[in-house]
Amino acid sequence: MTVSIVVVSHSEKIADGAVELAAQMAPDVVIVAAGGTSDGRIGTSLEKVLAALDQAAGSDGAVILTDLGSAVMTAESALEFADSPAGVVLADAPLVEGLVAAAVAAQGGADLQAVKRAAEAAGGPPRRTDVPPQQVVEEGSVTGQGPACTGEFELINQAGMHARPAAKIAGGLSSLDAEVTINGVDGTSMTSLMTLAAGKGSLLHVEAWGVDAERAVNYVGGLVQAGFGEP
Amino acid sequence: MVLDVVWAVKWLTLCAQAMAEHRVELIELDRAIGDSDHGENMDRGFQAVLDKLAEAAPETPGAALKLTAMTLMSKVGGAAGPLYGTAFLRAAAALGDSAEIEPAAWAGALAAARDGIVARGKAEPGDKTMVDAWTPAAEAARAAAENGGPDVLTVLVAAAEAAEAGAVATDPLMARKGRASYLGERSIGHRDPGAASTALILRAAVGAAA
Known part of the structure; x- marks a missing residue:
């Protein structure tokens, strides 16, 4: 379901x-x-x-x-x-x-x-002005601890980080219990990932905190190294 | 005079008549500072209310108002749909399933309607919206219910007069909510169409009791 x-x-x-x-x-x-x-x-x-x-x-x-x-x-x-x-x-x-x-x-x-x-x-700042924006607290920044797991992967598919790869990464990460950044942006946000404008040959630096930190890094690495199933 | 379901249906019928009669006037008001569909939308919405009332034959004033809420939210289309829909829905909830509306209960229903509009539309008094008609109407009804004893017509009249004065008082205001707010200072000098239709609705409530 x-x-x-x-x-x-x-x-x-x-x-x-x-x-x-x-x-x-x-x-x-x-x-x-x-x-x-x-x-x-x-x-x-x-x-x-x-x-x-x-x-x-x-x-x-x-x-x-x-x-x-x-x-x-x-x-x-x-x-x-x-x-x-x-x-x-x-x-x-x-x-x-x-x-x-x-x-x-x-x-x-x-x-x-x-x-x-x-x-x-996916959007910019919240449209409603009467509701304070929800703060996303990154565990690393609060505790002062570095990420529990990191990885660096090179984009090998021709088109690089376009919509479908960004969707695959964001979709998979959002079901994991982990805070993940990729080159400094929220890994669960498809649009943030697309704004990286990372082309073929770019390096993705993945940092993850939380219970599923290792799974998260492996998930991104697996997708990137398989070229997202694309040429 | 008692405010029972017969009165409620007559009120809503007179609302539909008023929207048909003032359709062009509301369109003109909305053309000046909005998208000129308010008269059309309100007319269509209340005509649909008449059909629904005939079909469903509600047994209490509250049931009639809830049916009206559902219909306006479905048929009006513009922002007035959810706003008036919420007003009627909250008023219906305030009245519950009582068969007759006492003066204080009518004042309470108007206050609930007004609060619903504020919650839904996030407008405040002075923003040049229908809130500027509903707020004085609800306050006048409460004051009349407290002072006037059991005479419900007095309360209906007080609310209608306050709504009419509130609508007129939107003329010099600069719009801060809704489509008219895009016009800034150019919205000054025009009456808010939602405040105008509110005055028509509350005047119809008097007509139904006369």
């Missing part, structure tokens, strides 16, 4: 398109679109969102991604209407980037909160 995702957009086409895009990278994740009004106009519809939540239910929970302001309000209203169902959370993330990151994390077996975090890590 995996965490499901519901996409709430003002536009049916945006919701459907975003789902189509994310499904390519996460074929086993249930991703349900709730775009537009029930009569096919631009807008959001409580009925559509509730129906989508119904479809997404029965799994390991669902994360809701939204586009513009009133989509957030409609999603919140749906949760209120359904008496705040357990296992359904709203992610404060940009729709497309957040959705892809969430889908990849879910595909990798991440739990509900990890999928939400993956979505929210």
